[in-house]
Amino acid sequence: MSDVYLDQRYIGKVDNPEEFVKNVKLDRQKNKLPNTLNISYDKSMDEINIELSKGRARRPLIIVENGESKLTEDLMKQLEKSEVNWDGLVAKGVIEYLDALEEEDAYVALSPEEVTKEHTHLEINPIVILGLTTSLVPYANFVQSSRLNRGSKTQKQAIGMYASNYLLRMDTDVSVLQYPQRPIVRTFMYDITEQEKHPAGQNITIALMSYKGYNMQDAIILNKGSVERGLARSFYFRPYAVEELRYLGGLTDEICVPDKEVKGYKSEKDYKLLEEDGVISPETKVKEEDVLVGKTSPPRFLGELEEFSIAASIRRESSVVVRHGEEGIVDLVIVTENEEGNKLVQVRLRDQRVPEIGDKFASRHGQKGVVGFIADQSDMPFSASGIVPDLIFSPHSVPGRMTISHLIEILAGKVGALSGRYIDGTTFQAEPEQDLRKFLLELGFRENGTERMYNGMTGEEFEAKIFVGNIYYLRLKHMVANKLHARASGRLQLLTRQPIEGRSKGGGLRLGEMEKDCLVAHGASLLLKERFDSDKTVVHVCEECGMLAINDSYRNRKFCQKCGSNVEITAIELSYAFKLLLDEIKALGIYPRLKLKSKY
Amino acid sequence: MEFKDLKGRVSERIIEDLKKALEDRKISKKDENKIVEMILKDYEDAQINPGEAIGIVTAESFGEPGTQMTLRTFHYAGVAEVNVTLGLPRIIEIFDARKEIKTPMMEIYLKKPYNKEPEKVRKIANLIKGTKIIEVVNEFTINLSSLQVELILNKPKMRDMNITETHLVNAINEGIKGVNIKQDKDKIILKVKPKEDELMETYKVKEKVKDVYIRGIKGISYLLPVKKQNEFIILTAGSNLKEVLEISEVDETRTVTNDIFEIQSVLGIEAARQAIINEASKVIEDQGLDIDMRHIIFIADVMTRTGDIKGITRSGITGEKESVLARASFEIPIKHIINASLLGEEDHLNSVIENVLLNQVVPLGTGLPGLVAKMKGNKEKDKEKYKK
Numbered sequence: 001m002s003d004v005y006l007d008q009r010y011i012g013k014v015d016n017p018e019e020f021v022k023n024v025k026l027d028r029q030k031n032k033l034p035n036t037l038n039i040s041y042d043k044s045m046d047e048i049n050i051e052l053s054k055g056r057a058r059r060p061l062i063i064v065e066n067g068e069s070k071l072t073e074d075l076m077k078q079l080e081k082s083e084v085n086w087d088g089l090v091a092k093g094v095i096e097y098l099d100a101l102e103e104e105d106a107y108v109a110l111s112p113e114e115v116t117k118e119h120t121h122l123e124i125n126p127i128v129i130l131g132l133t134t135s136l137v138p139y140a141n142f143v144q145s146s147r148l149n150r151g152s153k154t155q156k157q158a159i160g161m162y163a164s165n166y167l168l169r170m171d172t173d174v175s176v177l178q179y180p181q182r183p184i185v186r187t188f189m190y191d192i193t194e195q196e197k198h199p200a201g202q203n204i205t206i207a208l209m210s211y212k213g214y215n216m217q218d219a220i221i222l223n224k225g226s227v228e229r230g231l232a233r234s235f236y237f238r239p240y241a242v243e244e245l246r247y248l249g250g251l252t253d254e255i256c257v258p259d260k261e262v263k264g265y266k267s268e269k270d271y272k273l274l275e276e277d278g279v280i281s282p283e284t285k286v287k288e289e290d291v292l293v294g295k296t297s298p299p300r301f302l303g304e305l306e307e308f309s310i311a312a313s314i315r316r317e318s319s320v321v322v323r324h325g326e327e328g329i330v331d332l333v334i335v336t337e338n339e340e341g342n343k344l345v346q347v348r349l350r351d352q353r354v355p356e357i358g359d360k361f362a363s364r365h366g367q368k369g370v371v372g373f374i375a376d377q378s379d380m381p382f383s384a385s386g387i388v389p390d391l392i393f394s395p396h397s398v399p400g401r402m403t404i405s406h407l408i409e410i411l412a413g414k415v416g417a418l419s420g421r422y423i424d425g426t427t428f429q430a431e432p433e434q435d436l437r438k439f440l441l442e443l444g445f446r447e448n449g450t451e452r453m454y455n456g457m458t459g460e461e462f463e464a465k466i467f468v469g470n471i472y473y474l475r476l477k478h479m480v481a482n483k484l485h486a487r488a489s490g491r492l493q494l495l496t497r498q499p500i501e502g503r504s505k506g507g508g509l510r511l512g513e514m515e516k517d518c519l520v521a522h523g524a525s526l527l528l529k530e531r532f533d534s535d536k537t538v539v540h541v542c543e544e545c546g547m548l549a550i551n552d553s554y555r556n557r558k559f560c561q562k563c564g565s566n567v568e569i570t571a572i573e574l575s576y577a578f579k580l581l582l583d584e585i586k587a588l589g590i591y592p593r594l595k596l597k598s599k600y
Numbered sequence: 601m602e603f604k605d606l607k608g609r610v611s612e613r614i615i616e617d618l619k620k621a622l623e624d625r626k627i628s629k630k631d632e633n634k635i636v637e638m639i640l641k642d643y644e645d646a647q648i649n650p651g652e653a654i655g656i657v658t659a660e661s662f663g664e665p666g667t668q669m670t671l672r673t674f675h676y677a678g679v680a681e682v683n684v685t686l687g688l689p690r691i692i693e694i695f696d697a698r699k700e701i702k703t704p705m706m707e708i709y710l711k712k713p714y715n716k717e718p719e720k721v722r723k724i725a726n727l728i729k730g731t732k733i734i735e736v737v738n739e740f741t742i743n744l745s746s747l748q749v750e751l752i753l754n755k756p757k758m759r760d761m762n763i764t765e766t767h768l769v770n771a772i773n774e775g776i777k778g779v780n781i782k783q784d785k786d787k788i789i790l791k792v793k794p795k796e797d798e799l800m801e802t803y804k805v806k807e808k809v810k811d812v813y814i815r816g817i818k819g820i821s822y823l824l825p826v827k828k829q830n831e832f833i834i835l836t837a838g839s840n841l842k843e844v845l846e847i848s849e850v851d852e853t854r855t856v857t858n859d860i861f862e863i864q865s866v867l868g869i870e871a872a873r874q875a876i877i878n879e880a881s882k883v884i885e886d887q888g889l890d891i892d893m894r895h896i897i898f899i900a901d902v903m904t905r906t907g908d909i910k911g912i913t914r915s916g917i918t919g920e921k922e923s924v925l926a927r928a929s930f931e932i933p934i935k936h937i938i939n940a941s942l943l944g945e946e947d948h949l950n951s952v953i954e955n956v957l958l959n960q961v962v963p964l965g966t967g968l969p970g971l972v973a974k975m976k977g978n979k980e981k982d983k984e985k986y987k988k
Contacts, residue, residue: 520952521656523965528956536959575959588934590941 003047017041017048024050029063029093038099049101058097059128060090061108061121069112069122070094095124126428127189135189137364138412138425139405147403150366158362158474159234160200167332170239170346175353175477177202178233183364183472184416185409187426201364201474202232203417206410207381207389207453208398208467211373219372220361221392223380227355231390232475236351236482237331242293242320244343251298253318255279255345258296264317266291271319279345280330287327291319292347320347324506325484327351351481358480363471365406367397375456381466383451389468406471408433411449413470415439485509497535497576508534535576543568546593548582570596601637610643651968653952658895665889666691684858690883694876697903697911699861704839706820709854715831724849725823725834730816733771733809736763740806747798749790749806767814775812779805817843841866860909869907876900876909923947925954 002017003010014020021041027033038051038058063070071094078084089095098106098121109119110126127135133152134140140148159175166176180199183190190196204226211221222231244253256278257271270291273280278294286292297318322328328351338344353359355371362368375392382388398407412423415436424431437447445451450465485503493500499508511531519528542549542560544567549560551571559565572594585592603622606615618639622632648654669688685693685702693701708728714720739752753765768788769781782789790809792801822837839857844850845866857863858879864872877893877900884891902917903910910916914931921927924940924947940947949955952962961967 516956517656517660520956520962520964521653521660523651523653523967525962525965525967529959529961529967532956532959573959575957578958581957585937588937590937595946 002041004050005047006050007053008049014048017046021048029096031091031093035090035097038097038102040101040105051099051101056099058099059103060095060097060124061106062095062124063093064109064115064119064122067115067117067119069115071122127187127426130427132189132193135187135427136193136195137405137427138183138185138187138423139408139430140427141405141430142408143365143405144402147366147401150368151362151364154362154366154368154476155200155364155474157476157478158200159232159477160474161198164197166237170241170334170348171237172239173477175234175236175479177475178235179230181472182422184470185412185423185425185472187430188424189426201472203413203470204231204390204473205387206391206393206469206471206473208393208395208410209381209453209462209464210394210396211375211381211392214373214375215369215392215394216372216396218367218369218394218397220369220394221380222355222371222374223377223388223390224374225377225380225388226390227374232355232359232361232473234353234475236328236353236479238323238326238328238349238351240292240320240322240347240349242295242345242347243338244295245297246340246342247298253295253297254315255293255295255343257294258317258319259315262296262315262317266317266319277335279333279335280347282330282333284330285327286322286330286349288322288324290322292322292330292349293320293345295319322349324504353479353481355475356480358484360476360478361391362474362476363406363409364474365403365409366401367393367403367406368476369393369397377456379456381453381456381462383453383466383468385451387451387468388456391473395467407467408436410467410469410471411436411440413472414445414449414468415443417470418443418445492535496580497537499534532575536573537576537579538571538573539579540569540571541594541596543570543596546595547591548579572596601640602633603636606636606640609640614639614643651963651965653964654898656952658898661891661895662691662899665884665887665891668889669887686883686886691880694860694879694883695899695903695912697860697909697913697916701859703837704819704857704859704862706834706836706839706841706844706857707855708834708836708844709851710832710834710849711851714849715833715851718825718832721825721832721834724847725825726816727847728817728820728834728836728844729823730818730820730838731761731763731814733768733812733814736761736768736814737810740810742802742806747792747802749802749809751788751790751809753786753788755786763814771812771814772809776805776808820844864909869904869909872909873900873904876903921951923949923951923954925949925957926951929953929957 001013001015004012004014018041021039024033024039028035028037034052036052038056039048041048071089075084075089075094086095106120107118108121108123109115110123112122115122130140131152133155134148136155137143137148137151159177160180161176162174163169166174177200179202181202182196182199183201184203210216215221242255244255246252257274257276258265271294273284273286273290274294275281280286280292295318296315299314299316326349328349330347331350332348334346336344336346355374357371357374359371360368361371377388380388409425411433412425412431416423419439423436440449441447446465449469450467453462453466453468454460455462487499487506487508490506490508491500492498501507501510516528519531540549540551540558541547542563544563545560547560547562549558549569551558557565558569560567560569582592627635666688669691683703684705689702709715710721710724714724733751736754736758737751738754741750741752742748743750758764765783765788769783772779772781772788772790778793780791780793782791790805792798792805795801817840819840820836820838824835825832826835839859839862841857841859841862844855845852860872860875860879863875877896880896880899881893884896903912910920912918918930919927924936924945928936947954949958949960950963952964955962
């Protein structure tokens with residue numbers, strides 16, 4: 001007698017456990033039991049576990065009976081004609097789902113050829129061990145698994161046609177590639193997921209070589225000619241939204257060209273791009289800080305109203321301007337209403353992004369890098385047949401990472417481009433490398449994909465043969481234009497008088513504690529002082545009591561609040577942060593006393 | 601520059617070494633002087649300049665490779681080997697000067713005749729291994745009616761371990777005061793001497809008796825004889841340096857423990873300093889890092905310079921900094937500021953952090969030297985001039 005548990009709760013006993021399990025499985029295939037049920041017999045514990053609970057990861061498999069797959073030729077033909085579908089196969093008991101527990105009792109064949117009498121199931125396709133994005137990588141069985149993970153991660157960051165209705169959408173921080181292509185080397189997942197409806201890269205010619213050190217450490221070289229012909233060009237979209245908010249007391253925002261009386265009025269020049277209704281018109285070129293939508297708001301505090309009674313003069317200017325460091329062309333203007341019935345104006349900016357030094361690119365194999373140099377086409381290496389690569393990739397990026405699939409894709413891409421066909425690179429069932437080499441030889445090239453090339457700058461032949469081919473390259477959404485940041489001087493924090501933080505606010509770049517330690521370790525004391533003097537102030541100290549004294553520059557008088565003006569008061573220079581610390585110590589009820597001494 | 605001039609300019613040891621080296625060779629006076637000059641130059645070049653920030657350089661030299669250290673605590677070398685805390689957790693243990701370390705461990709070396717044969721080694725190992733009462737007792741029960749603790753013995757195990765009941769009785773006699781011990785067959789009965797809180801006392805005895813050692817050395821729980829090169833040594837889990845060194849077969853010149861505080865109490869502070877150096881460099885080497893020995897020595901020196909082991913913590917050497925502001929900027933600032941105000945402490949701004957805080961020049965490197973100029977002219981006259 002074996003115990004039977006349903007969802008880990010004891011429900012009874014069974015005489016013949018193996019027979020029982022077998023019958024339950026058969027009943028499930030005949031749809032007498034739900035197909036979400038899984039059962040397994042644990043011999044060592046002599047117990048049967050039946051699971052119906054939620055949240056179990058389950059895996060579909062084709063059932064094998066007496067060494068024959070239940071997915072017969074007939075069924076395959078029906079599938080092709082769409083006479084049956086997946087659910088039909090599940091209902092017919094051809095496919096069943098196993099959970100982790102039941103999987104233990106299954107013996108799964110990976111391909112129909114290897115099915116024997118002992119097998120209980122057949123894998124639908126070996127590629128199912130990979131996820132959706134990972135199975136987009138061609139020749140993935142020729143690469144380290146961690147590279148595949150990274151490769152899928154970068155594919156998700158690729159710029160492409162992210163949605164075909166992008167012209168009607170108001171997405172934040174999106175880009176659209178100008179000339180997306182389908183890859184020459186593809187996997188069958190491209191058909192299943194209809195990738196041609198949203199392609200994400202371009203087929204380019206690549207050469208594996210170094211170029212004057214500009215492509216060391218994963219950097220890449222772009223061909224200026226290719227860039228000017230439109231390689232990897234994209235549009236960057238940024239939406240702005242303005243709402244006419246309603247406030248207490250019937251006051252509202254007003255979208256208009258602000259009146260000159262308004263508090264915070266910029267200047268006439270700043271509003272000249274606006275139409276009469278206070279909204280900018282489409283296809284206007286704008287740069288940072290330009291007004292997109294003019295808006296005025298009522299005063300923040302009602303108290304202000306009573307002091308000055310002319311209502312217009314105390315309205316605040318609250319126009320929406322182009323973000324700091326960004327520019328573009330007004331792409332779309334929408335004037336509408338939101339859920340609350342307030343007037344809503346949305347403006348979308350479009351900025352053409354031509355690849356520049358610092359932009360990020362990647363292949364599908366976890367080989368990512370930034371542009372290190374954009375070389376004139378005349379300076380690029382060329383092959384005997386006159387082919388100039390679009391991109392130069394450093395060969396040092398390959399051996400350590402063992403991305404063999406990257407190399408095979410270049411080879412396959414070359415064959416595909418030369419013979420005008422797509423190459424199937426589906427993991428485990430791709431066109432074999434030997435065949436590709438044979439085709440290349442037939443096409444009149446060296447079978448290993450290398451070619452004789454010449455230095456574009458001197459015209460000399462390179463001693464080594466260069467590996468050239470075609471590969472699908474992705475432009476990633478990380479662009480320097482969105483990240484570049486530097487500042488000399490600018491806004492300060494109110495409390496500490498130190499520079500504010502953040503690129504969008506034009507903040508400073510913090511020289512942190514560890515960076516400070518480096519300066520100290522080098523003994524660069526004077527440089528350290530200069531670096532940290534962003535908040536230096538002059539304070540006056542009463543030498544009698546050691547507290548901060550008051551410098552009344554208006555009356556040209558210095559005095560101490562405690563000791564009066566008949567004491568020696570000295571001006572010293574220190575960081576405002578320390579002055580703040582003294583104040584906070586005083587707030588603790590502690591008397592911090594400064595004793596001054598001449599430094600020399 | 602002659603040989604005798606070296607005295608006082610280089611360390612004594614270099615002079616001695618040089619003397620020894622010169623004795624065996626026939627070197628002309630001229631060459632000797634040349635050698636002396638070269639040695640002096642090298643010695644002076646190797647010295648650290650005034651104002652060099654050795655503390656921060658040391659901290660950086662540890663900190664940067666420390667980021668690459670694996671956080672994995674345990675390391676199993678072989679199947680049966682004792683596991684030892686290594687990596688970052690061990691480094692923290694050493695530099696924080698933790699009293700209770702996670703995995704105390706000893707390497708016991710034996711004297712000549714005993715360290716060759718595994719049989720003899722095993723015999724000594726058995727002598728060292730601590731055996732507690734709980735290991736040979738099947739059950740501890742309290743008889744509530746008579747207020748007695750009854751220990752039901754595991755006779756076969758006792759026979760295997762060569763322990764008699766008299767051994768047990770003696771051990772309990774020594775280990776626990778104020779109990780009457782009776783011997784029954786297969787049982788030992790303990791009765792607490794009449795007292796106020798007898799029941800509580802009985803419970804306490806029941807728990808206490810479990811940890812009484814029958815024999816062996818306290819604190820050592822596991823032993824493993826291992827062959828190292830061509831002799832047998834004993835690795836232990838748990839450490840008790842003092843009592844192990846008392847065993848006559850143990851080679852006291854080579855036996856070590858990884859418990860630094862134990863080394864300090866048995867062998868003194870200089871030994872503890874060396875232990876810190878050894879333990880730290882062991883971890884660093886194990887992790888495949890390369891940190892200059894002088895940094896490790898420097899840290900060990902700072903930790904032991906008072907004669908006590910002080911960790912690099914707010915209760916250790918960092919808490920002993922002279923400057924209030926420097927202490928306050930490390931950890932729990934308010935406590936330091938308030939205590940300083942109670943004592944009326946002064947901060948003379950002599951060190952680095954305080955000056956960074958105030959945006960002043962730190963007294964290091966280019967900020968250290970001052971310039972003294974000799975003025976020409978009449979001193980008295982100048983003084984008057986300044987007064988005006």
